[in-house]
Amino acid sequence: MSGLFTLSPARAAHLRRIRRRTWAAVALCFAARGLAAVPGILLPGMASALDEAGAVCVSSDCSRKTAHDRS
Incomplete structure (x- = not known):
């Protein structure tokens, strides 16, 4: 029985x-997104580079100072 939605093999x-x-x-x-979420897994030098660059923490329970706190 061939119908409207029948496909050839x-x-x-x-x-x-x-x-x-x-x-x-x-x-x-x-x-890839899961690995990229963990700092230092894909690009080992990036975790320390982010610390040196002063990456901003947006979490409310973050113990580091944010960019707004530094100025």
């Missing part, structure tokens, strides 16, 4: 490949 396989690659890209981006 080749077209169905093509769409499965696209869906699989899309989810792989989503997983890769998720992993």
Whole structure:
């Protein structure tokens, strides 16, 4: 029985490949963002560079002084 939404086997396989690659890209981006959230994992020198540059802490329980406190 062929209907309006019936796909050929080749077209169905093509769409499965696209869906699989899309989810792989989503997983890769998720992993990269997770690693980037931990300072020093991806770029080891960046954690100390951020401290030297005076990165601003926006957390309410942050013990470091913010840029507004320094001036």
